[in-house]
Amino acid sequence: MSDAPVTSNLRVPHSDALDKAADVEGRSLWQDAFRRMQANRAAMASAIMLIVLAVVCFVGPLFVPWTYEEIDWDLLEATPPNFELKHYLGTDSLGRDMLARLLQGGQVSFMVGILATSVALVIGVTVGAMAGFIGGRVDQFLMRFVDVMYAVPLMFFIIILMVVFGRNFYLMFLAIGFVEWLTMSRIVRGQTLTLRNKEFIEAARASGGSTTSIIIRHIIPNVLGVVIVYVTLTIPQVILLESFLSFLGLGVQAPMTSWGALIAEGAQEMEITPRTLILPAVCLSTTLFCFNFLGDGLRDALDPKDR
Amino acid sequence: MSESFLQVRDLKVHFPVRTGGILIGQYSPLKAVDGVSFDLNPGETLGVVGESGCGKSTLGRAVLQLIGATDGTVSWLGTDLTSLDKKELIAARENLQIVFQDPLASLDPRMTAGDIIAEPLRNYRPAMTKAERRKMVAGMMERVGLLPRMINRYPHEFSGGQCQRIGIARAMILHPKLVVCDEPVSALDVSIQAQVVNLLMDLQRDLGLSLLFISHDLAIVRHISHRVLVLYLGRVMELADKASIYATPHHPYTQALLSAVPIPDPVKERAKERVLLTGDIPSPLYPPSGCVFRTRCPRATAICADEVPQLEQAGAGHDVACHHWNT
Numbered sequence: 001m002s003d004a005p006v007t008s009n010l011r012v013p014h015s016d017a018l019d020k021a022a023d024v025e026g027r028s029l030w031q032d033a034f035r036r037m038q039a040n041r042a043a044m045a046s047a048i049m050l051i052v053l054a055v056v057c058f059v060g061p062l063f064v065p066w067t068y069e070e071i072d073w074d075l076l077e078a079t080p081p082n083f084e085l086k087h088y089l090g091t092d093s094l095g096r097d098m099l100a101r102l103l104q105g106g107q108v109s110f111m112v113g114i115l116a117t118s119v120a121l122v123i124g125v126t127v128g129a130m131a132g133f134i135g136g137r138v139d140q141f142l143m144r145f146v147d148v149m150y151a152v153p154l155m156f157f158i159i160i161l162m163v164v165f166g167r168n169f170y171l172m173f174l175a176i177g178f179v180e181w182l183t184m185s186r187i188v189r190g191q192t193l194t195l196r197n198k199e200f201i202e203a204a205r206a207s208g209g210s211t212t213s214i215i216i217r218h219i220i221p222n223v224l225g226v227v228i229v230y231v232t233l234t235i236p237q238v239i240l241l242e243s244f245l246s247f248l249g250l251g252v253q254a255p256m257t258s259w260g261a262l263i264a265e266g267a268q269e270m271e272i273t274p275r276t277l278i279l280p281a282v283c284l285s286t287t288l289f290c291f292n293f294l295g296d297g298l299r300d301a302l303d304p305k306d307r
Numbered sequence: 308m309s310e311s312f313l314q315v316r317d318l319k320v321h322f323p324v325r326t327g328g329i330l331i332g333q334y335s336p337l338k339a340v341d342g343v344s345f346d347l348n349p350g351e352t353l354g355v356v357g358e359s360g361c362g363k364s365t366l367g368r369a370v371l372q373l374i375g376a377t378d379g380t381v382s383w384l385g386t387d388l389t390s391l392d393k394k395e396l397i398a399a400r401e402n403l404q405i406v407f408q409d410p411l412a413s414l415d416p417r418m419t420a421g422d423i424i425a426e427p428l429r430n431y432r433p434a435m436t437k438a439e440r441r442k443m444v445a446g447m448m449e450r451v452g453l454l455p456r457m458i459n460r461y462p463h464e465f466s467g468g469q470c471q472r473i474g475i476a477r478a479m480i481l482h483p484k485l486v487v488c489d490e491p492v493s494a495l496d497v498s499i500q501a502q503v504v505n506l507l508m509d510l511q512r513d514l515g516l517s518l519l520f521i522s523h524d525l526a527i528v529r530h531i532s533h534r535v536l537v538l539y540l541g542r543v544m545e546l547a548d549k550a551s552i553y554a555t556p557h558h559p560y561t562q563a564l565l566s567a568v569p570i571p572d573p574v575k576e577r578a579k580e581r582v583l584l585t586g587d588i589p590s591p592l593y594p595p596s597g598c599v600f601r602t603r604c605p606r607a608t609a610i611c612a613d614e615v616p617q618l619e620q621a622g623a624g625h626d627v628a629c630h631h632w633n634t
Contacts, residue, residue: 032419032459199413202373206405207477208397208430217426221417304417304461 036301043297046290053287057106064088066097068104069255080275092276093269101257102279108258109284112173112242113235113291119177120238121231124184129215129223131185132192143189146182154179158250172251176238187230191223225299232295236288259284313347313370313485313517318379320362320369320541324592337592339365341541342379344618347485352511352518354532354549356525356564358588362541363521364408367487370519371403372396383485401431404478406507408490410470414462421458424448424476431481443480451476451506468499472506479510487519492527504531525568529553534624537561540591540599543618547625557621557632559604560584598630606631 037043065086066072072085075095081088089098131142158175165171195201195218204214243260245251252258257265259280266277321336340362347353355363368374370381372388381388388399404427407413414423424444428435435443445455451472462470471491478486488507492500504527511518522528528535535552537544537560545558556562563582570576584603589595595602601611610630618626621633 199407199409200415202368203405203407203413203474203477204415204426206371206373206400206403207427208400209426210393210397213430218415218417222415302417305463 032304033298033301037297040297040300042293043301046293046297050287050290050294053106053283053290054110057103057110060103061100064097064100064103066100068096068100068257070097070100071095072097089279090273090275092265093273096255098276098279101262102259102283105257105259105262105280106283106287108252108256109239109242109260109287112176112258113239113287115170115173116176116180116238116242117231117234119174120180120184120234121227123177124181125188125220125223125227127181128185128188129192129219132189133196133215133219134211135196139189142185146185149179149182155248158245162250167253169252172242172245176241176245180234180238184227184230184234187226188223191226192219195219195222221302224302228295228298228302232291232298235291239284239288259287312349312384314380314382315346315370316344316380316382318343318366318369318381319377320365320374321377326592335592336377338541338594339591340369341594343538343541343543344379345536345543345546347517347519349484349517350511350515351534352520352532354528354535355519355521355538356523356528356535357538358523360588360591361538362591363523363538364489365541366538367405367489367519367521371400371405371487373405397430401427401481402484403487404481404483404485405487405489406471406474406478406491409494410467410474411462413474414470416462419459419461420448420453420465420473423462423473424480427477427481444476447476447480450510451479452502466499467495468503471495471499471503475503475506475510479514479516482514483516485517485519487521489521490523491520493522493524500527507531525564537564540588540594542599543626543628544600545625545627545629546618547622547627551622551625555622555625557625557627558600558629559606559631560600598628600629606634 061067072087072091072095074085075087075091077091077093077095079085079087079091079095081090087097087099089102091097092101127142127146131139157179158172161171161175201214201218204218209217239258240260242251243258243264246258246261247264252261254261262280263277263284266273266275266280270277318340319338319342320340321338323334324337325332326335327333343362343366345353355366357363365374369376370388372381372391376389379389383399383403386399388396391399418426421441421444424447425440428440428443432440441458444458448455448458453469453472453476457465457469462473465473471494475491491507492503495503507518507520508531510516518531520528520531529549532549534546534548536546537552537558539560545552545556545561552561553565556565559582563584566579566582570579582605586603589599589602595612597613598604598607598611598616601607604611608631614630616628616630618628619632621627
């Protein structure tokens with residue numbers, strides 16, 4: 001036969017061994033993606049770094065002798081790191097332990113970044129894929145709804161939510177998510193429109209696929225690459241939006257804090273104690289940096305053509 | 308001859324095309340397929356030939372109801388497919404499959420070969436276990452000439468011919484009764500074309516399926532078909548048994564098509580008298596009155612502009628739509 005199989009695949013070192021071991025064992029896109037992801041060192045390092053940061057932020061406070069709201073009445077001013085008083089990273093201008101505040105701020109930023117983005121992701125992808133794939137009136141209705149939502153000012157929307165439902169930590173995640181899904185749905189819709197008329201979608205329909213199964217099996221995996229890149233851009237955006245809201249007094253309430261809020265505080269005192277600005281800034285930028293690398297790695301891993 | 312296997316009667320597919328109007332659009336119908344009728348018998352291959360844009364692919368898709376018909380009926384084993392609702396149509400498609408023209412574009416780039424071939428099974432045999440499915444897929448891959456160990460490869464890692472084999476495996480895995488082949492070989496090079504056509508013929512013999520073979524390559528149609536349907540601007544020009552149409556084409560369009568097929572002998576090729584057609588295929592938006600072929604027909608007379616020629620019998624199993632076929 002002229003089109004004999006190619007037995008070696010130089011770009012994937014494990015491919016041959018796996019092929020022989022598994023032979024006709026079927027692998028899913030996800031298993032393949034994970035395997036490809038493991039080969040990408042920058043993405044793996046970023047993922048590990050993010051996990052370490054998250055674990056430290058959520059578990060670390062148990063081992064810190066001070067809590068984020070406790071004021072060291074003996075100090076009442078910014079002090080440099082002092083091991084005798086167990087302020088390992090010093091205190092802020094009110095005498096609160098920097099390390100404890102940094103970890104607590106990390107919890108908030110991580111949660112905002114991940115939860116709000118997940119909300120945006122789920123709504124955006126569902127709405128976008130439906131609008132793009134079903135088309136016609138459904139598309140018209142959903143996209144005009146998105147237009148209307150775009151026109152509502154973000155601040156106004158969040159203030160109304162806070163007034164109606166009262167101040168709630170989790171409500172903020174939802175509110176941010178509800179705003180961020182709009183762009184996501186537009187992106188997914190655009191991608192879906194280009195996919196909709198591809199022959200493999202017609203083939204899927206000829207093989208007996210219903211609209212739902214085609215969206216889940218064909219549309220979503222194919223838009224995922226773009227979506228993931230957008231997600232990694234959204235996470236930093238959301239984290240910064242949260243700090244902005246906190247600054248206005250609509251987000252987390254003092255004494256609770258977030259990295260964004262810590263940076264805002266630190267910026268006011270950066271000439272006297274640059275430490276209070278640099279520490280949260282380093283944490284935030286490391287996290288955002290890792291998210292970007294991870295996103296890029298995920299995009300590559302989910303695209304079989306790129307191996 | 309079972310009367311009710313596949314009966315297509317007066318099938319019309321018109322697409323609305325915006326032709327003017329500023330705020331409120333004016334739409335004219337583009338008659339991609341305009342009143343096509345034919346029968347297909349079990350185990351038979353009907354070749355559909357014609358120029359680009361004559362409605363071959365639309366016809367194939369309309370038979371499977373991938374494109375809704377504007378008018379007419381497609382009756383499959385006695386039920387009219389055009390009247391079914393979504394669920395019934397999905398159920399009916401178990402026996403109706405399609406092989407596409409572009410092998411790579413018809414395979415989802417994010418799915419492995421195994422998943423692609425297994426997709427119809429997942430839709431129609433949900434009770435099947437993974438192991439059973441894998442076994443069937445491996446068997447089918449072997450049947451179409453692919454190594455089962457390539458099950459985890461992605462479409463872009465295959466050659467065009469291999470991709471087309473995957474497409475064929477996907478269409479055949481449910482053992483359908485009718486497969487529409489929409490120019491399955493026109494994207495492949497000649498040596499692979501022969502392999503794929505022979506594979507289709509083998510599968511047809513083994514599974515007893517009917518093929519609606521759409522192509523613009525008359526040589527391949529001659530090789531694979533039992534009967535041939537010639538389309539021009541969405542209308543049937545001639546429908547006849549293979550032997551009869553290649554030996555004595557009656558319609559001037561068919562004659563022109565056949566005379567354009569090169570003969571692999573330079574002496575004969577040069578001596579051959581060719582029926583040359585002038586001009587381009589008219590726009591299906593504004594088809595000529597009467598016989599749609601009259602603008603390019605060497606035999607056209609006044610009657611051709613006034614009256615639409617009906618299919619008439621020019622011999623046993625040989626129908627032709629021309630006012631002048633016997634002059």
